[in-house]
Amino acid sequence: MSTIKSRLRREKIAKILMQLAGIGITGSLFLIIGIILFKGLPYLTWDMISQTPQGGFYIGKEGGILNAILGSFYLAGLSTILACLIGLPIAIYLNAYVDQTSTLARVSKLLFDILFGIPSIVYGAIAFSMMITLGIRASLLGGVITITLLTIPIVVRTLDELLKTIPLDLKNTATSLGATRWQTAQILLKYIKPGLFTALLLAFGRAIGDVAGVLLTTGFSDNLPLYLDEPAATLPLAIFFQLSSPIPEVQGRAYASALILTFIILIIVICTHILASRQKKHRL
Incomplete structure (x- = not known):
């Protein structure tokens, strides 16, 4: 009897701790959003969204952050596409061509797990060294290289987890019908198609919100990014520079920029959940 009471007591304590943790996390989220709002x-105006910085924008004069918004989309979009072009074949190879019990498969996935957890500033330092070696100056191209390195592990591990959800019977059926490994891989791709877009959105969201990785490699410019070899502004960097100003109006614009970035991330999260639910229905 005492054992049962002890278990019930521990279960009650664990339930209370989980509820408190949930309340704390939810409260922190609403607190952050509330402060930003x-x-x-x-300070959020149409001019701020539709105009580039004019002379003295970062000391309180007129202008906007259109250059940073477009720069963020260019940087995140290009790096996500490159990460997909590199990461998708890797994930397919590890699941369709390599024995899952082999040392190669286990070591490869362990390495991608490690790469997934490395801070973005480390990728920035590596990309900066590569840029010096290749003679590439701080530019949109440098930022794309950095963020591509950062998002490849995200794409690979997300797709790997999606491919694990495919029933083994589907793979065995394709093999028994005489399908080649490449044909089997095409079947797997069709099965995880909604999840593929989820992986891309996750990588895009990670890319558009990064600041440490691009601090050394992207540079900063008040002009719209037109070419890969030109410096480009991003929203996180614009927020960082505006918050560094002692002028209250400029700091307010930093919070408005953060509000824009939060809205973009919110849209990405909503789209991710919609695609994830479609993937779940597709499996059923």
Whole structure:
């Protein structure tokens, strides 16, 4: 009897701790969003979204952050496409061509797990060294190289987890019908198609919100990014530079920029959940 009471007591304590953790995390989220809305909404104007910085924008004069918005989309979009072009074949190879019990498969997935957890500033340092070696200056291309290195592990591990959800019977059926490994891989791709877009959105969201990785490699410019060899502004860098200003109006614009970035991330999260639910229905 005492054993049962002890178990019930531990279960009750664990339930209370989980509830407190959930309340704490949810409360922190709403607190962050509330602060951004309170401090940034009064400074959010159409001119800020539709114009590039004019002379003295970062000391409180007129202009906007259109260059940073477009720069973020260019940087995240190009790096996500490259990460997909590199990561998708790797994930397919590890699941369709390599024995899952082999040392190669286990070591490869372990390495990608390690790469997944490396801070973005390390990728920035590696990409910066590569740029010096190749003679590439701080530019949109440098940022794309950095963020591509950062997002490849995200794409590979996300696709790997999706491919694990495919029933083994489907693979065995394709093999028994005489399908080649490449034909089997095509079947697997069709099965995880909704999940593929989820992986791309996750990589895009990670790319568009990174600041440490691009601090050394992208540079910064008030102009719209037109070429890969030109410096480009990004929203996280624009927020960083504006928050560094002692002028209250410029700091308010930083919170407005953070509000724009939060809205973009929110859209990505909503789209990710929609695609994830479609993937789940597709499996059923």
